[in-house]
Amino acid sequence: MARWPKPAEGSWTEHYPDLGTGPISLRDSSSPEFYELEREAIFKRAWLNVGRVEDVPRTGSYFTKEITIAKTSIIVVRNREGSINAFHNICRHRGNKLVWNDFPQEETKGTCRQFTCKYHGWRYNLDGDLTFVQQEEEFFDVDKDGYGLSTVHCDVWNGFIFINLDTEPRQTLREFLGPMITALDDYPFGKLTERYDFVADNNSNWKIFEDAFQEYYHVPGLHSQQVPPKVRDPQAAFECAHFQLDGPHRLVSTAGARRWTLDPEYMYPIERATRSGLVGPWQTPDIGVLPDGLNPGRIENWGITNFQIFPNLEILIYGGWYLLYRYWPTSHNTHRFEGYLAYHPARNVRERIEHEVSSVVFKEFALQDAGMLGGTQAALDTGVIDGFPLNDQEILVRHFHKVVADWVKQYQHEDEEA
Ligand code: FES
Numbered sequence: 001m002a003r004w005p006k007p008a009e010g011s012w013t014e015h016y017p018d019l020g021t022g023p024i025s026l027r028d029s030s031s032p033e034f035y036e037l038e039r040e041a042i043f044k045r046a047w048l049n050v051g052r053v054e055d056v057p058r059t060g061s062y063f064t065k066e067i068t069i070a071k072t073s074i075i076v077v078r079n080r081e082g083s084i085n086a087f088h089n090i091c092r093h094r095g096n097k098l099v100w101n102d103f104p105q106e107e108t109k110g111t112c113r114q115f116t117c118k119y120h121g122w123r124y125n126l127d128g129d130l131t132f133v134q135q136e137e138e139f140f141d142v143d144k145d146g147y148g149l150s151t152v153h154c155d156v157w158n159g160f161i162f163i164n165l166d167t168e169p170r171q172t173l174r175e176f177l178g179p180m181i182t183a184l185d186d187y188p189f190g191k192l193t194e195r196y197d198f199v200a201d202n203n204s205n206w207k208i209f210e211d212a213f214q215e216y217y218h219v220p221g222l223h224s225q226q227v228p229p230k231v232r233d234p235q236a237a238f239e240c241a242h243f244q245l246d247g248p249h250r251l252v253s254t255a256g257a258r259r260w261t262l263d264p265e266y267m268y269p270i271e272r273a274t275r276s277g278l279v280g281p282w283q284t285p286d287i288g289v290l291p292d293g294l295n296p297g298r299i300e301n302w303g304i305t306n307f308q309i310f311p312n313l314e315i316l317i318y319g320g321w322y323l324l325y326r327y328w329p330t331s332h333n334t335h336r337f338e339g340y341l342a343y344h345p346a347r348n349v350r351e352r353i354e355h356e357v358s359s360v361v362f363k364e365f366a367l368q369d370a371g372m373l374g375g376t377q378a379a380l381d382t383g384v385i386d387g388f389p390l391n392d393q394e395i396l397v398r399h400f401h402k403v404v405a406d407w408v409k410q411y412q413h414e415d416e417e418a
């Protein structure tokens with residue numbers, strides 16, 4: 001798929017003729033039938049990020065992940081050799097959910113030596129092997145070797161744990177991520193371990209929410225309460241400096257003047273006092289040489305690059321810290337949003353305050369998007385109109401919906417042939 005430099009003139013979109021320039025349909029975000037297709041065509045085929053290696057720090061550390069759209073629950077666990085494996089969260093005896101605490105639909109995490117089923121006490125080791133059967137002698141030739149937990153393909157890239165629910169993934173994780181994303185092989189995510197996690201159940205289709213982070217020019221309008229007057233002028237900021245596509249993935253970079261050189265009118269008193277805000281701490285500890293892949297457009301005064309990894313992962317890197325979003329569909333018009341901010345662990349109180357402020361400001365922004373997009377979804381659900389014009393700054397929205405449609409078409413095509 002095309003890669004191109006910043007156009008000296010003309011538009012970003014014209015460099016990718018397959019995208020077209022006409023209005024797009026958003027029926028893919030209000031249709032229960034389309035949601036069913038996405039289940040098979042996308043979420044049971046693509047590599048999905050479910051966590052980080054820091055989420056399973058020791059032998060026996062585990063967490064569960066509810067993947068509603070794929071109608072399954074997964075256990076991710078670190079074994080005695082240190083590798084990370086994933087299993088379907090189902091006991092092989094009579095199908096009880098194996099790992100959960102008070103409520104079966106709630107995710108959980110912890111550390112254990114083995115998994116014991118609540119029902120009749122079957123036990124599984126950290127490799128998923130069945131090791132104990134209650135009243136084994138009363139069964140009829142049950143071979144324990146044949147009743148290990150059902151495995152899920154699992155691989156790790158730069159500390160990010162991915163699973164793939166396909167019987168046989170079509171691509172390795174590395175092939176799937178492709179050159180634009182693996183250009184971040186050397187980005188030191190592992191050093192940024194002070195995390196602020198958020199979860200929200202939103203009243204919008206997963207793609208509609210994802211779209212709100214694929215362009216920035218809505219910021220002065222929607223987020224005007226949070227944006228000081230000078231920045232509200234759309235000409236003053238929020239022009240994206242570089243867009244790039246690679247396979248199903250996308251990125252956008254923005255330029256950003258270093259905040260401490262800016263006029264005080266560009267910021268709120270709390271930002272001046274704490275030297276932190278939506279774009280994070282003004283200064284972050286040295287975490288080493290950052291890879292070129294972080295700023296592939298070679299933007300002078302580079303501010304942030306937002307990597308959108310198909311289908312539902314987004315990593316926004318601000319140089320010395322990053323934000324991560326995941327969008328988990330829960331129905332055709334709802335999804336669960338997970339987000340976190342990750343910083344170098346604070347070395348003193350000032351740094352801790354910088355992190356807290358940046359996290360709180362982020363939460364406020366995300367709530368504004370979430371609240372408004374409930375309105376977008378409600379309007380789309382009426383089905384009254386379709387055919388929505390997109391401008392050049394919305395090229396990633398155009399690309400995203402096209403990739404989703406292409407994956408669905410490919411699935412339907414293979415399904416017909418089978
Ligand atoms: S269902 Fe798990 S031990 Fe019976």
Ligand SMILES: [Fe+2]
Binds near residue numbers: 223365369
């Ligand atoms: Fe927004």
